[in-house]
Amino acid sequence: MIPKTLEWLGGKLRIVDQRALPDKLVFWDCESCSEAAEAIRTLAVRGAPAIGIAAAYGVLLGAKRDRGAVKDAIAELASTRPTAVNLFWALERMRETAERFADLPDRDFIAALEREARTIHEEDVRNNRKIGEFGQSFLPERGAVITHCNAGAMATGGHGTALGILRSAREHGKEMKVYADETRPLLQGARITAWELAEDGFDVTLICDSMAGALMRDRAINAVIVGADRIAANGDTANKIGTYSLAVLAAHHHVPFYAAAPYSTIDPKTPSGADIPIEERDPDEIRELPAGRRAPQNISVWNPAFDVTPAWLITGIVTERGIKKAPYNF
């Protein structure tokens, strides 16, 4: 059973603290805007749509404490992470709502903000189901896909975008095997996707990010499906580091490559990918290993120690006898 990623409960924002997954299921009841901002900044809640929803509830928490501080709440939440545009989109909706109902008494003003935050949340789940429905149409009755990072229920209000397509495909009786990239450095694929899909009864196999190329060559892969953090007007798509490599590998192997995201991820004001700000994070995320964070023990794994690079991709083989070039004939 997968818990609710986010829930408005007793006047607080309850989130699953995803940093503890899959070892422990820890809930975090955010009581203030600053706590919600902290949850986003520390990746306790992550995934572009989920970040947007958390930010909407964060504005509500700020307004409940001091209705005059809505602007400050929005500014604080906007400063948490730069790339996912859903964050700014949700904050803009909350800002507009606050403006529209600025003349209402406290209680009604807060009720209007709560209604808007809940609407953003519910719309996201509905949109995910539509994305799933549209997306499942390109999948065969039986097959295999590769996904990267986590674009599942835990990255959204529920159902998921990339993983929502797999859930919808299953509702249509389709049987898709899923290969999940572990997604270094923070291992969202191993910790969240593998766990989420296994909990949901999917046939999921964990691989290291570097194995996707060999996998596409060695096994029949029907599609690569990923989420998105921001889609520029021209379709250039920002997503978790490693997505670009996966897209190049998919093109090389003639595997269709799909990004799945709600319209709130599309930013028409960003003309192309070159205009998307890319967050750079703490070097220690790579230097140090996140101890205790690992995939569930029951997950299947593909772990080849080597792969083979065909001669035609090799510019030269350097030996003690000189640099050999193709055609190689040893």
Add this chain to the structure above:
Amino acid sequence: MIPKTLEWLGGKLRIVDQRALPDKLVFWDCESCSEAAEAIRTLAVRGAPAIGIAAAYGVLLGAKRDRGAVKDAIAELASTRPTAVNLFWALERMRETAERFADLPDRDFIAALEREARTIHEEDVRNNRKIGEFGQSFLPERGAVITHCNAGAMATGGHGTALGILRSAREHGKEMKVYADETRPLLQGARITAWELAEDGFDVTLICDSMAGALMRDRAINAVIVGADRIAANGDTANKIGTYSLAVLAAHHHVPFYAAAPYSTIDPKTPSGADIPIEERDPDEIRELPAGRRAPQNISVWNPAFDVTPAWLITGIVTERGIKKAPYNF
């Protein structure tokens, strides 16, 4: 200062136990053939050329204990790892030596085996220097390369193959910046290459394997240089998992891709890559994180959280309004 990867010392094979790097510098004095086999099997010593050298000394250790057991020693060592052909090549040289000198008295027989093992070791260092000299010729005066896993001093008798090229380039006054793939699952890039190069004063930056594609697009990379575990007669090259992805990415970005290896890595009896056996390892190497294994603290790191996939590589963008295909115009 980099220690000697392998050393024949006081009648024992002293190796650096590379599983403890970079946290601790631990030496392992192998006193028997079984210990040498264990060191190879557990990756205490790794890298195709170093495996070959360790195996040669392993036969010597076996013969010293019981000269009648050379055949058994060879069989035990041959069963440790299937992919690196240098292992079988070195064992064959030791077998031939044992056969040629079968009529000598014990002392001279052992001396002959010791001479052969030492020769294999010394030849490897000389060959690495030649590989380095040939390979450095394709590098510019100043630039940057990407390498994967560890094909350095620690993977060989000394100097290194891929990293030997960088060492030789420096002897020619060339200044090469090195990006080291961390190389999941066992992190030889983070633990060994980053450490080895930093110890040696190189400008080294650690990246996750999934970042190499974005790096090739965003920064000027002059070459990808890797080692090899077995090269088939047609030039197909087996190397650490992830090498193939890197080669596809290099071709896509028009970055030259070189494999560096001694002739002992070439297996003319293997017609093509399809005939190379690929070792599959314990799933827990991926499920569990190798605690305490990490890059040195002083290593530079590039850690972008996202990358951008250009629209032309995306087959379709799935939203709640349907599947959009290129040209995208949001």
